[in-house]
Amino acid sequence: MEPSPSPSILLRRAKLKVTPTRVALLRILASAKHPLSIAKIARALRQSADRVTLYRALDALAKAGIVRRIDLQHGHAHYELAQDDHHHLVCTSCGRTASIRLPHRLTVSPVTLRRTGFARVTRHALEFFGLCRSCAATAPRVSGRRN
Amino acid sequence: MEPSPSPSILLRRAKLKVTPTRVALLRILASAKHPLSIAKIARALRQSADRVTLYRALDALAKAGIVRRIDLQHGHAHYELAQDDHHHLVCTSCGRTASIRLPHRLTVSPVTLRRTGFARVTRHALEFFGLCRSCAATAPRVSGRRN
DNA sequence: ATATAAACGCAATATTGTTGCATTTACCTT
DNA sequence: AAGGTAAATGCAACAATATTGCGTTTATAT
Incomplete structure (x- = not known):
């Protein structure tokens, strides 16, 4: 894990x-070990910033x-x-997440690219969903929103 | 492509x-060639059903x-x-989608599973994002919501 | 120091998704 | 075929998430 x-510096x-x-x-x-919801980020910032600013800042940072x-799949970003x-493994019951790496890189072949009429692939999103051990042990819940 | x-029968x-x-x-x-947004489905149903019913129906069907x-990543499901x-290739400029298949199956190894404290993986989500040829040719737009 | 574009805060609004409850309906049993 | 029952639906209200316009503030290049 390189120090980022x-x-x-990132911003400049x-x-x-x-x-x-x-x-x-x-x-x-x-400093977060897991992906954070907007709500959690806002809480951590303790209203030192407006919600709108947060959305706009994250948007700009994402574009950059x-x-x-x-x-x-919790209903919010x-x-x-x-x-x-890396990719994520998400417990569909309690929302716990873990980071995982794949042994190979995910790519779309040039042939597929041409067949589908695409010029290039810039990124991809991959999440795995399942049950963590403690949730698998108890009766699996299904609903509800989690952070 | 098997006829589904x-x-x-599916419901029963x-x-x-x-x-x-x-x-x-x-x-x-x-009959849809691409994934549909709730808005499009609602339009196709021409208010023969309440929006709530639609959400609940899709929820039940997804669980099943x-x-x-x-x-x-258009901000709605x-x-x-x-x-x-199959997986999807999405143009981040115009929203066009294409279906693609991967040559190998995506799995999480038992070792990784144990290391992360998970019992099992039930499904995964994988989408590729990029630019289709026509959007790559013109100046790439970035913003906006599309269906 | 100052000009300028970027970033911000506030208010209003849009969009997406959810819940409670009374009514209707599919479908199982007889 | 009729009727009982749980599932499904519609309506209304609500909650959460996200976006836009605009006037003000601020980072930064000159």
């Missing part, structure tokens, strides 16, 4: 202004490739720093 | 009641494994019949 560059590289909100935001994401927006190439 | 069983198999709404819904999905809920094992 400091928030301000992307030609984004280095503002307190963005720095704090990136610090929060950097600094953060990744992830769908854990989650965000993490775009560091290494 | 009729809506009523899953011990779900065969109602006009569900049959119509499944027919719409069966008859339909799949897909995130194309898309649905398709759960037929064969």
